[in-house]
Amino acid sequence: MPDDLLRFVSGPPGYSPWWLVLGLALLLSVIFWYVAVFVATMPSARLRAIPAVRDLHARVLRYRFARTVASINRRHRDAELTDEQAGAALSRTLRSFLHQATGQRAQYMHVRAVADSELRAAAPLLDALGTARFDRSSTVDVGRLGRDTEELIRTWR
Template identity: 70%
Template sequence: MPDDLLEFVSGPRGYATGWLWLGLALLIVVIAWYTSVFIATMPAERLRRIPVVRVAHARVLRYRFARTVQSITRRHRAGELSGVQAGAELSRTLRSFLHQATGLRAQYMQLRAVAAGDLAPAAPVLSALGDAQFDSSATVDVARLGEQTEELIRSWS
């Protein structure tokens, strides 16, 4: 056994300091793993109440939902989704984001209720998405709506 490895295992005085540090490092890794699993599986309303976790949770939500919007917009541009389908998916994604970010059940709110409450900044985008989804005579640029939806999600506080 090389002298360096022997010293790591047995220590300079014969005790196992290397094993002590390795054990402590593994203990820290296990504690961090369990903490991350516990936090990742917590309901969103509880995460919003924990001061330190709240900021990280909001950042992760914005990132995750913005990526989903990018994917929908990319699929629309590639022709995989029609304007109606893309509008529906963008609306569903935005409403799900608003629910996760605020706790308000945005999926079930009418546009008037959205515009009159705390979700008012999202009302214009939701209105345009509704036009894209339900008004066949509307000339809505779904790609532009995707960009607006992404910007709204990224800037939500």
């Protein structure tokens, strides 16, 4: 039996056994690719329900949204965005993150409703972002709010 196995692994005379290894590696790569695409395109609600994927999904969400906030902060610092525009973009990004991370429709919730829900940690920040967005006479430091938004997203559990 070992001779048969050796003959199978080595293949026909003149072929290297590395072709079998390469073929198996390519097959595993294709399987991994399909699994990765399937998982990456699943809705967030289903990803949050799968124990093996839940933590990875949360890390990826935090990373992606924190990068978006950092981009908004950079654009505001470079004077590409006004205080009002930056406040609106930060609020929209934070609300989208909260929806993706928790499933609660934070985009449509009033700040008081956010404060009365499991999202209460974000309520003071959303209130300050609303002030920056709608009150031109406010002295809110949008740069500071941007850093606070990024920190909240990075530390969200």
